[in-house]
Amino acid sequence: MNNPFIPLKNADTVIIAGNISEEIYGNLKKMNLRVIKTIPHKKVHSSIKYHPDIVIHPINNNILVTEPSVYEYYKEEFKNTNIEIIKGEKDLDCKYPLDIAYNVGRIANLAIHNFKYTDEVLKYYLKKQNLELINVNQGYTKCSIAIIGQNDIITSDTFIDKTLKKYGVNSLRIEPGDIFLEDQDYGFIGGCTGNISNKEVLFSGCIDEHPEKEKIEDFISNLNKKIVYLSKEKINDIGTIISLNCN
Numbered sequence: 333m334n335n336p337f338i339p340l341k342n343a344d345t346v347i348i349a350g351n352i353s354e355e356i357y358g359n360l361k362k363m364n365l366r367v368i369k370t371i372p373h374k375k376v377h378s379s380i381k382y383h384p385d386i387v388i389h390p391i392n393n394n395i396l397v398t399e400p401s402v403y404e405y406y407k408e409e410f411k412n413t414n415i416e417i418i419k420g421e422k423d424l425d426c427k428y429p430l431d432i433a434y435n436v437g438r439i440a441n442l443a444i445h446n447f448k449y450t451d452e453v454l455k456y457y458l459k460k461q462n463l464e465l466i467n468v469n470q471g472y473t474k475c476s477i478a479i480i481g482q483n484d485i486i487t488s489d490t491f492i493d494k495t496l497k498k499y500g501v502n503s504l505r506i507e508p509g510d511i512f513l514e515d516q517d518y519g520f521i522g523g524c525t526g527n528i529s530n531k532e533v534l535f536s537g538c539i540d541e542h543p544e545k546e547k548i549e550d551f552i553s554n555l556n557k558k559i560v561y562l563s564k565e566k567i568n569d570i571g572t573i574i575s576l577n578c579n
Contacts, residue, residue: 333441333461336390337479343528343575349382352570355563356536363528366578368409370571371402376424376431379515383523383571385474386424389434390574391457399424399434399451413578422451432471437492437522438463439501440483444492446471468495474572475520480533481555486521486548504551506544512537512568519569526573534560534575537567 334340346360350369360367372381380386387399388406395416398406403419410417422433433451436458437444443458444466458465470476470489478486483501487493488508496503506521513519526534533552538561539545552559 333463334393335438335440335479335482336392337438337572337574338482338527338530339575339577340393341529341577343577345576345578346526346528347384347388347574347576348526349384349570351382352536353563353565355565356570359562365528368406371405373399373401373424375426377426377515379513380431380571383475383569384574385435385523385572386431387434388574389436389454389474390576391418391454391461393577395457397434397451397454397457410578415576415578418453418457420451420453422453429471435472435474437473437477437479439477439479439485439496440499442466442496442499442501444468444477444496445473464499466495466499468492472520475523475569477522478525478533479522479527480525480552480557481530484551484555486525486551488521504547506547510542510567512566523569523571524567526575528560528575531556532558532560534562534573535567536570536573537561537563537565539567541566 345366347368370382389397397418407417424431429449443463447467476489486504493503493505509518511519524536
């Protein structure tokens with residue numbers, strides 16, 4: 333099964349945080365991508381209010397489940413495309429775990445989340461895809477997982493790393509920290525990344541100052557993939573770059 337965070341062919345559209353820098357926006361436009369900026373969610377913490385992975389989950393390459401308050405916005409944005417927008421039922425709120433309902437990680441034929449708090453509409457569609465649901469205590473599972481390949485991830489979460497390795501996932505564990513996220517001690521590696529093809533991994537910023545730069549670059553290079561750095565700024569958690577083929 334194809335991972336919906338990796339497009340089947342070269343992406344033509346990305347959903348990205350509405351507060352990205354002009355440098356990131358300009359570099360995406362240079363790739364001839366349609367850039368759909370998120371609108372802020374009014375109730376979640378300010379540090380994540382623009383994050384796509386907080387309010388959107390791609391079920392597959394053609395179906396997105398969205399949080400109710402942003403449903404109409406994305407329905408309009410994807411009008412006259414092959415993307416179907418489905419409204420979730422759970423409204424998000426400011427305190428954890430009331431903000432994690434759509435932040436589900438995906439790898440291989442697995443969905444990983446704290447399913448006690450997952451939106452029920454989203455859970456229904458995940459089961460409909462015949463995915464195996466792996467329950468963990470971490471609620472920000474998509475934030476925590478950088479999806480590099482169909483069976484390849486990078487994470488700083490020790491339990492996610494150990495759990496997914498038991499299922500045969502090729503996981504690189506890095507130490508937490510050294511990723512910028514406004515008003516937080518640090519961000520997550522999954523929130524800094526996305527894929528615009530099965531060969532190119534997007535990073536929101538450079539990792540020259542990251543202590544595990546070589547490990548990250550070697551891991552991705554050994555998978556015959558290329559890193560595309562979208563800015564010269566320090567790597568920044570912007571809530572995952574969701575890429576799509578809309579035509």
